[in-house]
Amino acid sequence: MISNLRTIGLTFLHMFRKRETIQYPEEKVVLHPRWRGRIVLTRDPDMGERCVGCYLCAAACPVDCISLQATEDENGRRYPEFFRINFSRCIFCGYCEEACPTYAIQLIPDFEMAEYQRQDLVYEKEDLLIDSEGKYPGYNYYKVAGLASGVKGKGEGTNEEPPVDIHSLLP
Amino acid sequence: MAVIYIDDKAYEVKPGKNLLETCLTLGFNLPYFCWHPAMGSVGACRQCAVKLFKDEQDTNGRIVMSCMEAVKDNMHLSVDDHTAKAFRSQVIEWLMTNHPHDCAVCDEGGSCHLQDMTVMTGHTYRRFQYKKRTYKNQYLGPFINHEMNRCIQCYRCVRFYKDYAGGKDLDVFAAHNHVYFGRAQDGMLENEFSGNLAEVCPTGVFTDKTLKEHYTRKWDMTMAPSICQHCSLGCNIIAGERYGELRQITSRFNGEVNGYFICDRGRFGYELVNSINRVQQPLIRGKIPDAVDKQSLYNHLNEILSNTKVIGIASPRASLESNFTLMQLVGKENFYQGISETEAQLMRTILHTMNSGQIHTPSLKETEKADAVLVLGEDLTNAAPLLALALRQAVRKKTIENAGQINIPSWHDAALREFAQQEKGELFIAYPTQTKLDEIASDSRHKSPDDIARLGFAIANYLNIMAPAPEGMDDDTLKYARQIADILKEAERPLIICGTSLYNEAILKAASNIAFALDTKDKKASLCFVVPECNSMGLAMMQAPSLNQAVEVLEKGEADTVIILENDLYRRGSKKDIDNLFNHCKQVIVLDHLHNDTTNRANVLIPVGTFAEADGTIVNNEGRAQCFFQVFMPKNENLRESWRWLDEFRQFKNGTSPEDLTTPGDLMDEMVGLMSQFKGAETVAPPADFRIYGQKVPREPHRYSGRTAMLANINVSEPKPPEDPDSALSFTMEGYKGIPPSPLIPFYWSPGWNSVQSINKYQTEIGGPLLGGDPGKRLFPETPVAENAFLNNIPPAFKPSPGEWLIVPLPHIFGSEELSIYTPGIAERSPKPYVAISKHDAENLNISESDIMQVQIRDQNYALPARIKEELPQGLAGIPFNIPGLSGIAWPAKGILTKAVI
Numbered sequence A: 001m002i003s004n005l006r007t008i009g010l011t012f013l014h015m016f017r018k019r020e021t022i023q024y025p026e027e028k029v030v031l032h033p034r035w036r037g038r039i040v041l042t043r044d045p046d047m048g049e050r051c052v053g054c055y056l057c058a059a060a061c062p063v064d065c066i067s068l069q070a071t072e073d074e075n076g077r078r079y080p081e082f083f084r085i086n087f088s089r090c091i092f093c094g095y096c097e098e099a100c101p102t103y104a105i106q107l108i109p110d111f112e113m114a115e116y117q118r119q120d121l122v123y124e125k126e127d128l129l130i131d132s133e134g135k136y137p138g139y140n141y142y143k144v145a146g147l148a149s150g151v152k153g154k155g156e157g158t159n160e161e162p163p164v165d166i167h168s169l170l171p
Numbered sequence B: 001m002a003v004i005y006i007d008d009k010a011y012e013v014k015p016g017k018n019l020l021e022t023c024l025t026l027g028f029n030l031p032y033f034c035w036h037p038a039m040g041s042v043g044a045c046r047q048c049a050v051k052l053f054k055d056e057q058d059t060n061g062r063i064v065m066s067c068m069e070a071v072k073d074n075m076h077l078s079v080d081d082h083t084a085k086a087f088r089s090q091v092i093e094w095l096m097t098n099h100p101h102d103c104a105v106c107d108e109g110g111s112c113h114l115q116d117m118t119v120m121t122g123h124t125y126r127r128f129q130y131k132k133r134t135y136k137n138q139y140l141g142p143f144i145n146h147e148m149n150r151c152i153q154c155y156r157c158v159r160f161y162k163d164y165a166g167g168k169d170l171d172v173f174a175a176h177n178h179v180y181f182g183r184a185q186d187g188m189l190e191n192e193f194s195g196n197l198a199e200v201c202p203t204g205v206f207t208d209k210t211l212k213e214h215y216t217r218k219w220d221m222t223m224a225p226s227i228c229q230h231c232s233l234g235c236n237i238i239a240g241e242r243y244g245e246l247r248q249i250t251s252r253f254n255g256e257v258n259g260y261f262i263c264d265r266g267r268f269g270y271e272l273v274n275s276i277n278r279v280q281q282p283l284i285r286g287k288i289p290d291a292v293d294k295q296s297l298y299n300h301l302n303e304i305l306s307n308t309k310v311i312g313i314a315s316p317r318a319s320l321e322s323n324f325t326l327m328q329l330v331g332k333e334n335f336y337q338g339i340s341e342t343e344a345q346l347m348r349t350i351l352h353t354m355n356s357g358q359i360h361t362p363s364l365k366e367t368e369k370a371d372a373v374l375v376l377g378e379d380l381t382n383a384a385p386l387l388a389l390a391l392r393q394a395v396r397k398k399t400i401e402n403a404g405q406i407n408i409p410s411w412h413d414a415a416l417r418e419f420a421q422q423e424k425g426e427l428f429i430a431y432p433t434q435t436k437l438d439e440i441a442s443d444s445r446h447k448s449p450d451d452i453a454r455l456g457f458a459i460a461n462y463l464n465i466m467a468p469a470p471e472g473m474d475d476d477t478l479k480y481a482r483q484i485a486d487i488l489k490e491a492e493r494p495l496i497i498c499g500t501s502l503y504n505e506a507i508l509k510a511a512s513n514i515a516f517a518l519d520t521k522d523k524k525a526s527l528c529f530v531v532p533e534c535n536s537m538g539l540a541m542m543q544a545p546s547l548n549q550a551v552e553v554l555e556k557g558e559a560d561t562v563i564i565l566e567n568d569l570y571r572r573g574s575k576k577d578i579d580n581l582f583n584h585c586k587q588v589i590v591l592d593h594l595h596n597d598t599t600n601r602a603n604v605l606i607p608v609g610t611f612a613e614a615d616g617t618i619v620n621n622e623g624r625a626q627c628f629f630q631v632f633m634p635k636n637e638n639l640r641e642s643w644r645w646l647d648e649f650r651q652f653k654n655g656t657s658p659e660d661l662t663t664p665g666d667l668m669d670e671m672v673g674l675m676s677q678f679k680g681a682e683t684v685a686p687p688a689d690f691r692i693y694g695q696k697v698p699r700e701p702h703r704y705s706g707r708t709a710m711l712a713n714i715n716v717s718e719p720k721p722p723e724d725p726d727s728a729l730s731f732t733m734e735g736y737k738g739i740p741p742s743p744l745i746p747f748y749w750s751p752g753w754n755s756v757q758s759i760n761k762y763q764t765e766i767g768g769p770l771l772g773g774d775p776g777k778r779l780f781p782e783t784p785v786a787e788n789a790f791l792n793n794i795p796p797a798f799k800p801s802p803g804e805w806l807i808v809p810l811p812h813i814f815g816s817e818e819l820s821i822y823t824p825g826i827a828e829r830s831p832k833p834y835v836a837i838s839k840h841d842a843e844n845l846n847i848s849e850s851d852i853m854q855v856q857i858r859d860q861n862y863a864l865p866a867r868i869k870e871e872l873p874q875g876l877a878g879i880p881f882n883i884p885g886l887s888g889i890a891w892p893a894k895g896i897l898t899k900a901v902i
Ligand code: SF4
Pocket: A050, A051, A052, A053, A054, A055, A056, A057, A058, A068, A096, A099, A100, A101, A102, A103, A104, A105, B104
């Protein structure tokens, strides 16, 4: 009885608090940069596709809603031939972003993705790829990887010595 | 048994092994790189350190490499000791100082031994501040990709390629911390086993280039245990699929058959499954394809089947199930083997010997242990590649035994090679031309097929005078025969290898005689037959008449319609003969998976599944029945197993309506009931209703990704996963997670062991049989069922006849096999048509290398560039066997060679 009265009293007091409800969509929601919403594929500083098609995000996804196929261009640079996210399954856990070794896949502060048809929640690479580095500017995976893929030659990476002369026996 | 103490706990172990394999057998997770169960230890990587104590009292101990330490009774060691652990983790840290930041783009990732070992030792953070060493890569041909930066200098690649497989063109270059593993120059890796580098190399330096074309991680593939379809040895393979495409073949360990390795034809020859040349839809000639549905097809077939006299033509590359359902459909009396009479006769001779129970047909594993080998009339590297690899190990057996006497254990590879130097065991080869194995042979002779047989008969006669002796042999050959006979007699495990490649029955008989002659009470000689195709043996065991008899029946009008099962008849005889066969047919019904010359003649063409889309049982050259399982459910519902189509026709013929057709029950049970020679084949794999704790065995690893997205572009509501009523495997990732029965292992994985090295966890002991025994059942008796009777029919010595050449078929690993040629890389490595002639004949005809020659075989004419082979006997010519452009020759062939006038 006492508890019931207390509850009614508390609810009554809330009428005089500041309102949490906002007049969406007229009023916009303030979202923080690390808010986990819409997933995008970003580009590296040279505006090349960051995703290297490593399948780690797909493996990390607890609902298995990412599917892709890796392919290579003529320089040996790997990128996804297709990249599909089924947002009707996605739980926005952010595991894909955490798994991504190239900062390609990122969750951004945007939740306005509602559709009338569930089918329209299936996003392809065209829908995901943006012309921006997203939250992590400056990183270019192919500059630090050992692979030569048209971005840099062997031994020209940030942390590399020039290629070994295999005909030399000098120390 | 020895007792050793690991971290103060006592274990009973086998003496003679090294500590590393012992620890792994006991289930310890001890990291290693350079040691390989099939190649032994060299102690190069320093990764497998453990602490060894002098005795119980010793508390200091010393760090040793466990792979270089033999098990001794009462040994005390520690795996968990903290200095040993720190040592192991530092070794990885050093290796990693130069390792590129590549995992994301490295094809090894997810099945990388280096990743696994790094995680195992706990090295997680890079402390090294300096720059990384880099290398330039090489182009190594269509099969293998090279990314040298990832090398950890374990030396496994060169040890496999050079020491184990006899390759010449891969080596280690440069010095100290700059060593480089590659070729002297960019270029094709020549060895026939190069694909194994992808599995042997613990890192991503050597990877499968065909996989790279449609790259998929190991965890994303739907995999099934399968059997290689590209030669008669029946190597066990794992086939993996993604997005409806077959993506990779890897070797599946079978201790009795292929062990850890497979050949490049088997590994890379899978592209036929993805070929654009696949038959996709049932076709009725004269009707537009889209109009043919199941109902109209069945009605049409029913009309044909009930109004004509039908015979069935089987196939040595179709499974027992498919051949059997065909036999059931047309009746035993109307069932023909789809092979020429010559080949059928060869197979009958082989069966006769195998059924006698007087010989032992060795498994591949046993051939590795032979101490004296005689090869009669086979180029093994090209006709049965893995047998050639096994012989390369066999010739080392004697030195290994000798080394054992001075206490060098058999796993101590470095010491063994040092000890053996160039010494090699006893291997004798007789073949018309040089073969790759000649280099390891004690002696090889180049003779005509008949002379090879005569040599064999002479050897048998030396071994047992009851065996018939050839007349008129020259002294040199007799001396040679006597030398071989003596060696075979002395040997503890003699092995004779022969086969059908030269289409010469006398060779088979001679080899059988040698084996019979060697047969004593306590020692059975091993006789190994190489047969043409993956199920040649199984088909022969069905004992049906040959293709030639089918033609006779058609000519006589006793039949007018044929059903051809997975068989391109134009590869089985001359074009004229096969045309003749078709001209006598009212209706031709063909079931096959690829369009070919035979499907072109079909009135009704029915698409069927390849080994990747079908289940089946095949019998290898040893007489071992083995099962392959469907890898994936094709999107195209028309691609069904031949046996399913054929069984439905049978039901339909008997009046069942299309809606009520049922899948056949256990076909193998039915087959064994009717043909007792197959007894045992029905028990090769657990039945379809087999469950472990009520669960099926999943074809997909538990990390399989993308299930709710891969088909979402078609429909966002996921379809129900396909079901597999035919086997105990499921097409999903759900099911029993432990180690399944050995015939059902779809992939190797164990916690912490993502790479192929996880095989360790599936074996009873390292390198030993799989848990529960290696899969496959031998179907032939080993106890004598007949009297020891020597075979006769010794051919006369070969004499070159003026103006006419005996043409021998020369098999090529890349090119001679019908299905593997659909892989572009294999087609690239296939030889261009040529004719091999002897030096003497070339001089007589005034021919120099590459001159175009006119070759006339019966009424077929070919213009072929000449290849002069010094060793080829005069009067003999060779033509590459069944390569594109040169199929459709009725073997054995005679021909006329002239210099082409240009
Ligand atoms: S984890 Fe990143 S790089 Fe790898 S496939 Fe996903 S988005 Fe691409």
